[in-house]
Amino acid sequence: MGIINVTDRDGKKYQLEGRERSSLMEILRQGGLSLEALCGGSCLCATCHVYVDPGWLDKLLSPSESETFTLQDEAEEIQPNSRLSCQIQWHEGLDGIQLSIAPEI
Ligand code: FES
Numbered sequence: 001m002g003i004i005n006v007t008d009r010d011g012k013k014y015q016l017e018g019r020e021r022s023s024l025m026e027i028l029r030q031g032g033l034s035l036e037a038l039c040g041g042s043c044l045c046a047t048c049h050v051y052v053d054p055g056w057l058d059k060l061l062s063p064s065e066s067e068t069f070t071l072q073d074e075a076e077e078i079q080p081n082s083r084l085s086c087q088i089q090w091h092e093g094l095d096g097i098q099l100s101i102a103p104e105i
Pocket of ligand 1: 025036037038039040041042043044045046047048049070084085086087
């Protein structure tokens with residue numbers, strides 16, 4: 001359990017409930033947010049790109065080489081706090097995390 005605070009591309013704010021064994025991408029999509037996730041979480045498309053509040057970055061595992069590659073190769077408007085939401089697994093330590101959905105590719 002726990003809460004994910006999300007801001008969509010229109011600036012609308014949502015609170016979603018975290019779920020063990022789910023990625024942030026899966027939780028956002030099941031919460032009704034517009035997140036294409038075209039590759040289904042295979043770290044290939046970057047259509048699940050989010051910006052994680054900088055205060056939360058050190059609570060996440062570092063991005064893998066393939067996540068970094070896909071972000072650099074496929075994503076628009078990369079920021080230092082860019083992450084692929086399909087590569088972040090929910091756990092209780094993320095309760096209260098804040099993120100926003102990046103612009104559409
Ligand atoms: S869903 Fe395609 S990279 Fe995350």
